[in-house]
Amino acid sequence: MNMDELDKPQKYQYMDLFNHQTSLQNEKVRERLRIIAAHGDYDEAKVELKEKGLDSQKRNYVVLNPLGQSPTVCTMPDDFIHYSAYRPMTVREMARLQSFDDSFVFQGKRQTGGNNRQKEIPQYTLV
Numbered sequence: 001m002n003m004d005e006l007d008k009p010q011k012y013q014y015m016d017l018f019n020h021q022t023s024l025q026n027e028k029v030r031e032r033l034r035i036i037a038a039h040g041d042y043d044e045a046k047v048e049l050k051e052k053g054l055d056s057q058k059r060n061y062v063v064l065n066p067l068g069q070s071p072t073v074c075t076m077p078d079d080f081i082h083y084s085a086y087r088p089m090t091v092r093e094m095a096r097l098q099s100f101d102d103s104f105v106f107q108g109k110r111q112t113g114g115n116n117r118q119k120e121i122p123q124y125t126l127v
Contacts, residue, residue, distance in 0.1 A: 018105045020092035023078065028054060034086040037063050064089075070097045 025033070032054040039045035042061040049055045062071055063081045073080065077089040089097075091106055 017092060017102060019095065020090045022090055023088055025087060030086060032056060033061075033081050033088075036061050037081050037083070037086050073097050 031052075032049060035048055035052070035054065036042050036045045039048070040063055042063075046055065058079075060079055061081055062079060064070065064083045066083045071080075073089075073094050077091060077094050080089045080094070081087070082089055082093070092102070095104065095106070096102070
């Protein structure tokens with residue numbers, strides 16, 4: 001069956017989109033991401049970041065290119081900078097890069113870190 005064969009196709013065109021919440025970033029982090037995106041590369045942005053007091057201990061940031069291929073994505077959306085919004089990727093955006101269907105709902109928290117990680121995660125999973 002296709003959309004033309006349905007009596008009310010609008011009824012079938014709506015779907016809730018889950019796991020598409022952005023993380024909260026303070027102004028300092030947003031400015032850091034904007035500078036990295038403007039340079040297009042984290043290594044090239046490091047001098048300016050240091051001059052402005054925005055340097056980070058983070059090993060890597062990747063600015064996504066809307067016209068290029070995506071790099072391999074694993075589990076840390078904060079490692080990737082959205083190409084136009086200067087923010088980390090949402091879980092849904094990461095899932096789309098990995099070809100998950102939008103109907104798939106990820107259970108649990110967005111990240112497993114912070115002060116409660118030892119209580120919330122079995123210790124053998126911590127790396």
